[in-house]
Amino acid sequence: MRTVRVGLIGLGTVGSGVVDILRRHRADFVTRAGVDIELTRFADRNEARFKELGLPAEACTTDAADVLGDPDVDVVIELIGGTGIARDVVLGALSAGKSVVTANKALMATHGREVMDAADTHGVDILFEAAVGGGIPIIGPLKHSLVSNEITAVYGIVNGTTNYMLTRMAEDGLDYDAALAEAQERGFAEADPTADVDGLDAAAKIAILSSIAFNSRVTFAQVPVEGIRSLSPEDISYAAEMGYTIKLIAIARRAEGGIDVRVHPTMIREEHPLAKVSGVYNAIYVVGDSVGETMFFGEGAGSLPAASAVVGDVIEVARHIQRGCLALVGCTCHEELAVRDLGELETEYYVRLLVRDEPGVLAAVASIFGEHGVSIASVIQKRALVAGAEIVYATHRASERAVREALAEIDSLAVVDVVESVIRVEEL
Numbered sequence: 001m002r003t004v005r006v007g008l009i010g011l012g013t014v015g016s017g018v019v020d021i022l023r024r025h026r027a028d029f030v031t032r033a034g035v036d037i038e039l040t041r042f043a044d045r046n047e048a049r050f051k052e053l054g055l056p057a058e059a060c061t062t063d064a065a066d067v068l069g070d071p072d073v074d075v076v077i078e079l080i081g082g083t084g085i086a087r088d089v090v091l092g093a094l095s096a097g098k099s100v101v102t103a104n105k106a107l108m109a110t111h112g113r114e115v116m117d118a119a120d121t122h123g124v125d126i127l128f129e130a131a132v133g134g135g136i137p138i139i140g141p142l143k144h145s146l147v148s149n150e151i152t153a154v155y156g157i158v159n160g161t162t163n164y165m166l167t168r169m170a171e172d173g174l175d176y177d178a179a180l181a182e183a184q185e186r187g188f189a190e191a192d193p194t195a196d197v198d199g200l201d202a203a204a205k206i207a208i209l210s211s212i213a214f215n216s217r218v219t220f221a222q223v224p225v226e227g228i229r230s231l232s233p234e235d236i237s238y239a240a241e242m243g244y245t246i247k248l249i250a251i252a253r254r255a256e257g258g259i260d261v262r263v264h265p266t267m268i269r270e271e272h273p274l275a276k277v278s279g280v281y282n283a284i285y286v287v288g289d290s291v292g293e294t295m296f297f298g299e300g301a302g303s304l305p306a307a308s309a310v311v312g313d314v315i316e317v318a319r320h321i322q323r324g325c326l327a328l329v330g331c332t333c334h335e336e337l338a339v340r341d342l343g344e345l346e347t348e349y350y351v352r353l354l355v356r357d358e359p360g361v362l363a364a365v366a367s368i369f370g371e372h373g374v375s376i377a378s379v380i381q382k383r384a385l386v387a388g389a390e391i392v393y394a395t396h397r398a399s400e401r402a403v404r405e406a407l408a409e410i411d412s413l414a415v416v417d418v419v420e421s422v423i424r425v426e427e428l
Contacts, residue, residue, distance in 0.1 A: 001034070001035070002036070004038070004074050004317075004318040005038050006037060006040065006314060007039075007041035007042070007068075007075070007076045008041070008042050008079070009042075009043040009064045009067055009076060009079065010043075010044060010080040011044040011050070011079075012049075013303045013306075014103055014303060014306045014307050015044070015079045015307075016307075017307025018077060018079070018307045018310050020307070021308065026038070035315055035318035035319055037315065040070075040072060040073065041061070041066070042055050042059055042060045042061070043060070043063065043064045043066065044062065045062055047060075064080075064089050065092075068093050069096070074098060074318075074321055075098060075099045075100070075101060075317050076089070076090075076093040076098050076099070076101075077102070077310060077314065078090050078100060078103075078104060079104075082104070082106055083107050086102075087111055087115075090126070091114070091118055097122055097124060098124060099119075099125035099127075099320070099321070100124070101126075101310055101314050102128050102130075103131055104128070104131060105131040105132060105204040105205055106204050109204035109205070109208050110219060113217055117331070125317045128313070129312060129313050130306045130307075130310045131208060132205045132208050132209055133156075133284055133296065133298070133300050133309075134160075134282065134298075134300040134302065134309060135298055135299050135300070135302075135304070135306060136298040136299075137309070138286075138296050139209075139212060141286075141296070142212045142213055148290060149288030149290045149291050150289045151213040151287070151288050152253060152288065153252065153287040154209050154213050154250075154251075154253070154285070154287075155274060155284075156249065156250040156251075156282070156284040156285065157248065157249065157250075157277050157282055158201075158202050159199075159201050159202045159205075159248060160188060160279075160281065160299070160300045160301045161183055161197070162199075162202075163248065163281065164179075164183050164188050164279050165179035166179075166228065166231070166236075167278040167279050168183075169233055169236050170246070171278075173233050176228070176229060176231060176232070188280055197228055197229055198229070199228075200225060203225045206218075206223060206252050206262075206263060207219055207220045207223050210252040210261050211333050212332065213286070215332045215333055215334055216259065216337035218252075218259065218339060223261050224262045224342045225263045226263070227265075228248055230421065231265055231423075232420075234352070234421075241380075242350075242394065243270055244267040244268060244270060244275075244425065245267070245268055245275040246266065246267055247268060247275065248265055249264070249265075249266040249268065251263070255340055257338060258337045258340045259340065260340050260345065262345070265423055266423070266424055267424070267426070268425075268426055268428055269428070273285065274295075280300070280302075281299060281300070282297070282299070282300030283296065283297045283298075343401035343404075344401070345424075346397050347400075347424050348394065348396060348398070349374075349393075349398065349423070349424060350421070350423040351392070351395070351407065351419065351421070352390065352392050352393075352420045353365065353392075353416055353417075353418070353419055354385065354417040354418050354420050355389055355416050355417060356387075356389075356416075356417065357384065357388045357389045358415055361416075362379065362381075365413070365416070368406050368413075369393075369406050372403070372405055372406040373399075374396075375395060375398065376393055376395060377395055378393070378394045380394075403422070
């Protein structure tokens with residue numbers, strides 16, 4: 001058994017977890033997995049982290065190039081994040097003939113084809129299980145265990161920050177600002193929460209999952225995204241009254257003429273398994289033609305859960321090195337499926353309006369919906385406001401384009417103060 005030597009670039013939250021796991025379980029991996037893995041080089045711009053983790057000074061550097069140029073390093077773990085320096089590190093490692101393990105969702109969702117082509121050209125591995133779902137195994141199952149299926153849909157709660165916030169808003173009536181402040185105080189949200197609350201993190205993840213599930217390249221830029229900033233306790237309360245829960249759902253499914261991919265707040269039936277996923281937990285729901293419906297559930301972020309997926313990939317690469325082979329399944333994006341325009345979507349809608357308390361409002365709004373072919377399923381008018389009233393509409397299935405055109409006209413009515421909320425309703 002040869003020792004597989006690993007260079008670790010990036011010693012932040014996940015990197016420190018990788019160090020911890022390999023310290024505790026290196027000997028176990030020899031007996032359980034048949035590989036001996038040694039962390040031999042470390043790179044981070046913050047030199048203080050070397051001492052904090054008790055790493056030998058001679059093995060540490062602030063320059064990632066030192067790790068890439070070390071002839072004794074077999075595998076490089078990239079945990080820098082982003083698409084700038086990280087891209088150079090990953091491509092540099094691959095061109096040097098070193099296999100790479102990364103947790104970088106942004107890189108794989110934006111430059112996935114380039115990275116995987118580079119791995120293929122240089123005859124090495126690129127594995128990225130931790131890029132989606134943290135500690136939840138999903139990429140491996142899609143490429144191996146479920147390969148006998150035609151995957152028809154993937155639905156995911158893949159951002160723990162927003163799921164925690166929506167849980168607190170639903171269970172305790174917090175508004176958006178209070179839920180965000182609490183998430184930041186507890187360390188679930190960054191000081192700048194943009195990537196989470198605006199759905200960008202989830203969009204990168206569903207781009208990766210779509211590419212694998214449907215064997216067709218989907219990039220981050222192709223995913224329509226809406227975040228949770230505009231959601232209010234009123235929306236969540238109305239949804240519950242109607243038998244629904246609101247979640248930030250990443251959706252990817254086969255559709256006529258291509259793939260339907262998107263991320264946005266979604267009303268789903270409260271009895272659906274995804275509706276029960278609360279707090280910082282993540283879940284990915286996969287539908288296949290043979291296996292039916294399956295759900296992968298667990299902690300989607302954090303030092304040890306994400307590090308668990310990274311180390312699992314390192315073990316897989318080490319096995320390949322010992323056996324002189326590559327990953328059994330590399331890039332599978334051999335189809336050219338179009339990503340459908342959001343305007344082509346057909347689903348049900350929840351619409352909340354703030355209006356003047358005057359006769360004829362309901363008739364005026366209904367008339368515009370009707371002119372655009374949008375059928376109303378129900379209307380709720382409960383709250384009388386100081387300056388008017390609040391009306392909630394639930395529609396039958398309608399096209400996104402028709403609903404948006406109707407709402408643009410409705411918003412211009414003198415009797416309508418504002419279109420406060422528009423939420424898609426999915427019968428998963």
